[in-house]
Amino acid sequence: MRAEQIAEEFPEVTLNSSALEAVRLLATGRLPGLVVTDTAGTPVTILPASQVVRLLVPPYVQDDPSLARVLDERAADQIVGQLSPLTVGAMLPERPAELPVLHADDTVLELAALMARLRCPLIAIVENDVLVGVVTASRLLTLALHAS
């Protein structure tokens, strides 16, 4: 079985998508993460849901996590309710050393090994550098369950 055979269609965002759109896609689809592509459809980075949550935390709290503990409930609610007006591109973390991207003809073992090593819940599958689908951890685990 090759990556293209198990890849699923997935909403994708571009560097110009708004933070609000990224949050909406993840929240409504209960997705494990999003693939960010450039205008040519090439994956630029993968944003696991835990990293999109970073949008809910203002930079001054990210820099000093102890601040989160001293703010009261009401203040905390207000902060988390203020979604960033930025685009996805403007809020990307520094480019990761290795992207969770594989090719359409790679095997399920390569998918599992890369996902475990990079601790990423989804892998982008490309053909000629263009995104053709996504393989999630749930998809791989379901496959293994049925094969065993």
Place this chain on the structure above:
Amino acid sequence: MRAEQIAEEFPEVTLNSSALEAVRLLATGRLPGLVVTDTAGTPVTILPASQVVRLLVPPYVQDDPSLARVLDERAADQIVGQLSPLTVGAMLPERPAELPVLHADDTVLELAALMARLRCPLIAIVENDVLVGVVTASRLLTLALHAS
């Protein structure tokens, strides 16, 4: 809003649960991860789905990822279909430095900040050291979407 108000019930596994049970829970529920508890109900660790995928990769391939690339499709399918006969306890990675665990009265901002910092898609919520629920990244993002 406090952690206990947004925590969801979640299937939990213990150190004695089988790897097969962990995979089945994640795959059928499309969960972002599992909380592993001891017999007293205290969280011992959190297993993101990407780390449960590690069960599908034999240790010799984890040690030498280039092996995954040289195995053909048929061999790869067979390996991924062989679920570990081990218990969850036997296959835990070394204990992480900091567990994604918060208390029932912690705020949503603390949840978001910890999730982003530890890159973990779920946080275990405890009261008197006993697991009372789980807050996922999807839950936090949905909350922010409705508040904004």
